């Protein structure tokens with residue numbers, strides 16, 4: 454078997470994090486190898502955080518870093534209820550106005566419970 458150069462993409466402290474990035478990378482077609490996740494009889498007895506290495510092929514390193522950067526950037530915020538510029542009231546979770554088809558504008562004022570009338 455031919456050996457390909459490999460590189461450490463990142464280190465996480467939990468298996469949950471490692472699994473999250475692994476799934477995202479593999480979803481993009483990048484083979485991922487996890488190091489330090491095997492259940493070790495000694496691991497549980499040791500103090501301190503575990504270091505779980507996420508390893509990819511050297512050739513995939515740049516693409517992997519871009520994917521990880523994107524994951525860290527994207528906040529998964531729910532869209533709150535909002536008032537469209539056309540006057541329609543759009544329920545939360547909808548990014549498009551049901552009335553005019555306009556897109557949700559994050560800068561626009563969302564409907565709040567303590568609205569000041571004046």
Ligand SMILES: [Zn+2]
Pocket residue numbers: 537538539540541550551552553554555
């Ligand atoms: Zn509208």
